[in-house]
Amino acid sequence: MKRIWTAIIVGAVVLALPAAGIGQPRVTITYWQYFFESKVKLVDQLIAQFEAQYPGVKVAHEHFPYDAYNQKVASAVPAGQGPDVINLFYGWVPLYVDSGYLQSLPLDAFPPVQIERDYVPMIRASKLDGKYWAIPTAVRSLAMFYNADLFRSAAVVRPPVTWEEFQAAAERMTARDDRGRITTMGFGVAPSGQDHHLLREVLFRQWGAAPYSADNRRVTYATAAGAEALRWYTELITKSKVGAIDFFPGAGGYRNAFMAGRAGMIVDGSFAIGAIRRGTRASWGVATLPGRTVGGAPSNFGSYWVHGLTARAQGPRREAAIQFLKFLVSEQTQRLWLDAVGELPAFKRLVDDPRLGADPVMGPFVSALPYARATFFVDEAAQRQVLVDAVNEVVLNNKPPRQALEESAAKEQKILDEFWAKRKRP
Amino acid sequence: MATQVAAARPLRRGLRIGQQRALWAYLFLAVPLLFFAGIRILPAISSLYISVHEWNIVSPNRPYVGGANFQTLAADPRFARAAINTVRYVLVGIPAQMVLGLGLALLLQRIVRFRGLFRALYFMPFITPIVAASWVWQWMYSVHLGPLNKILQAVGLPAQGFLRDPGQALYAVAAMVVWQYLGFQVVIFLAGLEAIPRVYLEAAEVDGATGWRLFWRITLPLLNPTLVFSAVYSTIVYLQLFTQVLNMTFQDQGGPLASTLTLVLYVYQLGFQRFKMGEAAAATAILFVVILAITLLQMRILSKPVEY
Numbered sequence A: 001m002k003r004i005w006t007a008i009i010v011g012a013v014v015l016a017l018p019a020a021g022i023g024q025p026r027v028t029i030t031y032w033q034y035f036f037e038s039k040v041k042l043v044d045q046l047i048a049q050f051e052a053q054y055p056g057v058k059v060a061h062e063h064f065p066y067d068a069y070n071q072k073v074a075s076a077v078p079a080g081q082g083p084d085v086i087n088l089f090y091g092w093v094p095l096y097v098d099s100g101y102l103q104s105l106p107l108d109a110f111p112p113v114q115i116e117r118d119y120v121p122m123i124r125a126s127k128l129d130g131k132y133w134a135i136p137t138a139v140r141s142l143a144m145f146y147n148a149d150l151f152r153s154a155a156v157v158r159p160p161v162t163w164e165e166f167q168a169a170a171e172r173m174t175a176r177d178d179r180g181r182i183t184t185m186g187f188g189v190a191p192s193g194q195d196h197h198l199l200r201e202v203l204f205r206q207w208g209a210a211p212y213s214a215d216n217r218r219v220t221y222a223t224a225a226g227a228e229a230l231r232w233y234t235e236l237i238t239k240s241k242v243g244a245i246d247f248f249p250g251a252g253g254y255r256n257a258f259m260a261g262r263a264g265m266i267v268d269g270s271f272a273i274g275a276i277r278r279g280t281r282a283s284w285g286v287a288t289l290p291g292r293t294v295g296g297a298p299s300n301f302g303s304y305w306v307h308g309l310t311a312r313a314q315g316p317r318r319e320a321a322i323q324f325l326k327f328l329v330s331e332q333t334q335r336l337w338l339d340a341v342g343e344l345p346a347f348k349r350l351v352d353d354p355r356l357g358a359d360p361v362m363g364p365f366v367s368a369l370p371y372a373r374a375t376f377f378v379d380e381a382a383q384r385q386v387l388v389d390a391v392n393e394v395v396l397n398n399k400p401p402r403q404a405l406e407e408s409a410a411k412e413q414k415i416l417d418e419f420w421a422k423r424k425r426p
Numbered sequence B: 001m002a003t004q005v006a007a008a009r010p011l012r013r014g015l016r017i018g019q020q021r022a023l024w025a026y027l028f029l030a031v032p033l034l035f036f037a038g039i040r041i042l043p044a045i046s047s048l049y050i051s052v053h054e055w056n057i058v059s060p061n062r063p064y065v066g067g068a069n070f071q072t073l074a075a076d077p078r079f080a081r082a083a084i085n086t087v088r089y090v091l092v093g094i095p096a097q098m099v100l101g102l103g104l105a106l107l108l109q110r111i112v113r114f115r116g117l118f119r120a121l122y123f124m125p126f127i128t129p130i131v132a133a134s135w136v137w138q139w140m141y142s143v144h145l146g147p148l149n150k151i152l153q154a155v156g157l158p159a160q161g162f163l164r165d166p167g168q169a170l171y172a173v174a175a176m177v178v179w180q181y182l183g184f185q186v187v188i189f190l191a192g193l194e195a196i197p198r199v200y201l202e203a204a205e206v207d208g209a210t211g212w213r214l215f216w217r218i219t220l221p222l223l224n225p226t227l228v229f230s231a232v233y234s235t236i237v238y239l240q241l242f243t244q245v246l247n248m249t250f251q252d253q254g255g256p257l258a259s260t261l262t263l264v265l266y267v268y269q270l271g272f273q274r275f276k277m278g279e280a281a282a283a284t285a286i287l288f289v290v291i292l293a294i295t296l297l298q299m300r301i302l303s304k305p306v307e308y
Helices: A002-020 A037-053 A066-076 A090-098 A112-118 A121-126 A148-153 A163-173 A191-207 A224-238 A253-259 A270-279 A315-328 A331-341 A354-358 A362-368 A380-397 A401-421 B002-007 B017-051 B068-074 B077-110 B115-127 B130-141 B147-154 B169-194 B198-206 B211-222 B224-239 B243-248 B263-273 B277-302
Strands: A027-034 A057-064 A085-089 A134-147 A182-187 A263-269 A284-287 A302-310
Touching: A027 A037, A027 A066, A027 A315, A037 A057, A037 A315, A037 A331, A057 A066, A057 A315, A085 A090, A085 A315, A090 A121, A090 A134, A090 A302, A121 A134, A121 A302, A134 A148, A134 A191, A134 A270, A134 A331, A134 A362, A148 A163, A163 A182, A163 A224, A163 A263, A191 A224, A191 A253, A191 A263, A191 A380, A224 A380, A224 A401, A253 A263, A253 A270, A263 A270, A270 A362, A284 A362, A302 A315, A354 A362, A380 A401, B017 B277, B068 B277, B077 B115, B077 B169, B077 B224, B077 B263, B115 B169, B130 B147, B130 B169, B130 B243, B169 B224, B169 B243, B198 B211, B211 B224, B224 B277, B243 B263, B263 B277
Parallel strands: A027 A057, A027 A085, A182 A263
Antiparallel strands: A085 A302, A134 A263, A134 A284, A134 A302
16 A cells, blocks of 8 residues: 555656746647658657757647548647647648638748748748748659659650650550550559649640639639640540559559559659659659640649648747747758758748759759649649549540530539638638 | 345345346446447437538537538539439349348258358458458459459450449449458358248148249248348448448549449548538438438338248
8 A cells, every 4th residue: 555655656746847847937839740750750850959949948749640630630629629830731721721720920920022032932822811821841843753664665765855755655665465455554644643733733734724713713724725635634545545544553553553663654743752762663763744845834733731820829839839830941941851851942042952953853843843833722622523523524434525624614613612702802 | 036036135225136136237238328329329419410500620610501501412413423322332232242142041051061161251251351352352353454354355355444434333342342241141141041940841841832932932931030130231231331432442532433432431521521521411411311211111111020
């Protein structure tokens, strides 16, 4: 009995010690992100540095599995729990703004003029009602990964510069068995992977159809030019048959096919570099996305994860959270982030670094940042479905591309209307 | 029993031993009941509450919107598609599963050697993790790399689209679910068949009934309770179809072109991918009413007592 009491008293004292503190008033803020090993390790290091700089502030770092992240965040909020600084995909930000979960970035600490001067242009997708609601440390863009061994054996001498060359290269690399079943794809098509972004922000634009109006309220890709772009893309599957949807089943099947040497080329994001570096046996390379014509206007899709300030951060916690947010997006952090995580910096002046541009893997992604656009998604899952369905209508139901596109545009317009109807006009 | 209780000496607090036993029994019964209420009944009620509110799960406000969520669903072609698909899964899957299951059970009943082995083999898919099985089936169905098309082509038949063909995908998924539940069905039917007293069959044989007549007039009617249980249970399984569909169409869940989409998968997409919790709850409420109605209907129509 006596032993038990001793244990309880010792336990209580041990637990009470940190709470009692060493006399200094401390404020604890919480940061949430999803689990990605290199990011989690880096943020732990950054927090140690930050706490050394600001001895009065303690940062609690919590992370959750990627697949459960959104649900976790969403379920914590109604329960009155959650972080002061939160990491979100930029496409979710409108939802979180609308629900009152985020507070806009304070104008004195993050002046919009300065943001637009310092950052790559894609981050304007985080501006709503003339205010910035969240800010990234790093950004991503798309590029073409190619299998150099397959290039060689198909006598493709250099990465294609135009889509016409791209198609020709894909045709030469595609291998089929005697029954006509594809054994190696020239192009690993993936409408629900990155190809719906490719259609939206690259092909539509290069074929002459802006996907959305400048104020993001109207869907504008259902034009003759947009239909031609969709026709070109779908004919890779139906006519030249250089790729097949779900060739490798499962999430990221197109990337797995590439890593297994069963796809000559894929379009993927800079976030795929790590997996491809680890998993690809063949020699491979990265090239800038082709254009419609040589020297024609390039285009690319950019995306990013942002750090936002939640409505929970008030009083001294808000002050501490703002300091931490500034630290997280500082130039110094962005450099560390590039080295440790491999994500591209969000500051223009870092992107302009010639050493980064000359990197054979990073270079093609970095060179796209000045013109990459981040689609203003209001309901990413539904908007992706709309374009995936357009591709399938053409590929599986032989619908004319124009008709498929018009039907999809009508569905997507409904999604946009629903979002904007709930917002008061600025 | 009554005399035992009467004879028992009174205990502390004036409870007889029988009463005290009953009290303990109720106490133990109350624990699962509380659990059931907490994780089944309460969430069901709260989902009914959510179904008449607008709630995007991040927002602290949940304005009351009356029947608006139900109206949205009524005008939503994807919801209609999911509902029709779900009915098709039921109409295709359950007859296939029950006919095959009964056939196999009748065959197994006739053999003595290896019966246990066969039963175990048929039962194996039922205890295989659904996700793993779905992924293996997805590869088998793979248009360009899968073994099924290889077999078809080897015997001179054209390659099929399977999960990539909107006309076939639903049946391809249903086939996997039938495969999965077949062993369970066989075991249930075997037990049902064993429970039919031999004397009825022997008496009928004496009267000159054979083969099909014996099956239609004696076996099938006496198997009725098992049939009702199977029908009700499988209907609920097929109405709640989710995991198999999600995993077999992982890149375009419920696709292509919503051809394999089920109600439960659509509820998941609405609630957890698009954060339309109100609409998702409304769809759940509709599904609840449908399952309840079908179950009651089946119990009424199928369970007529058979006396001999």
